[in-house]
Amino acid sequence: MREMVYFIGAGPGDADLITVKGRDILSKADVVIYAGSLVSKEHLEFCKEGVRIFNSAMMNLDEVIEVIKQSEDKGKMVVRLHTGDPSIYGAIKEQMDELKTLGIDYEVIPGVSSFTAAAAAIKSEFTLPKVTQTVILTRVEGRTPVPEGEDLEALAKIGASMAIFLSISMIDKVVAKLRRGYGRNVPIVVVERATWEDERVIYGTLDDISEKVKAANITKCAQILVGDFIDCDYEKSKLYDKSFTHMFREGINEDSSDLHK
Incomplete structure (x- = not known):
């Protein structure tokens, strides 16, 4: 039975800026392919014992896909760990297209962009x-x-x-x-x-x-x-302007006690 492949945004640097969902999936992965030139190695400390780790900084597209294919054939969960948010300069489209051709399911977990x-x-x-x-x-x-x-x-x-x-x-x-x-x-x-x-x-x-x-x-x-x-002068937002009503604040009494009802 094939597992899902997960493209996960690791965040911009600080290892705690990965999402809770991203770290949870990372901790369960059997195989992790991470962008070693940009992603903090601290993320790898949350991987389970026995995980296979590959640094994609030294791999080309064919090599990345081959690792994923071989891992999927063995029923292993694969995480492709990208820096920031993978949808921005992440070169994930070409990887996802290859997986689609191979019939391998994948999911993208967004991250904090730089x-x-x-x-x-x-x-x-x-x-x-x-x-x-x-x-x-x-x-x-x-x-x-x-x-x-x-x-x-x-x-x-x-x-x-x-x-x-x-x-x-x-x-x-x-x-x-x-x-x-x-x-x-x-x-x-x-x-x-x-x-x-x-x-x-x-x-x-x-x-x-x-x-x-x-x-x-x-x-x-x-x-x-x-x-x-x-560095500029700006106009305050209408969002918190007490004279500006919207669907959640229409007709609110200015008495602050109403804010707790």
Whole structure:
């Protein structure tokens, strides 16, 4: 009898940021294939005795699928442990398509992404009233291109909050494109290894962030957050405005005693 294959988001770094469901399944797995270059090895401490562990940093797609297939043929439960949330730059679509072809069932357990962890690190909210209600997740082109129309300069013209993945090694290129897109100096923050013990946060603007990043020697594992949301005036949300009613708060008496009924 074949077991299910689970794609699990391990979170951005801190091992406690995996979901309860994700850790529960991980603790029962017979085989774990984890992204060793990005996922904390601390997660492996929750695996059961006798589990077989593979580091996918040294494997190609065919090798990953072969391990899963052989394990499934033996009735073993397999966990594919990805960093952050696997749906964002996780390259899981190609793996799931291969499993579908083989008739192997799978499930995806979401996780905390590094972009939300980075926002938490700087204690900020991406979506502020009268500032922006849109968040763009993207990357600059490098060895892997981006689709036409998704150039960073074009996206910056929207003026939305941005979280830029996989681009810190090209910080000069990122800043040049953002400057042309925004057309002005805007706040920018680099969060290296968000939620890890050695997390570092660098605040700046388009005018000085490249220099600061180079001085700190940050070349990988960093989120670039850009936009006015980092430092701006904003309008308070209607959600908690006492003069604004909605289906859960319609006609509430201002007497605080009503809040406990």
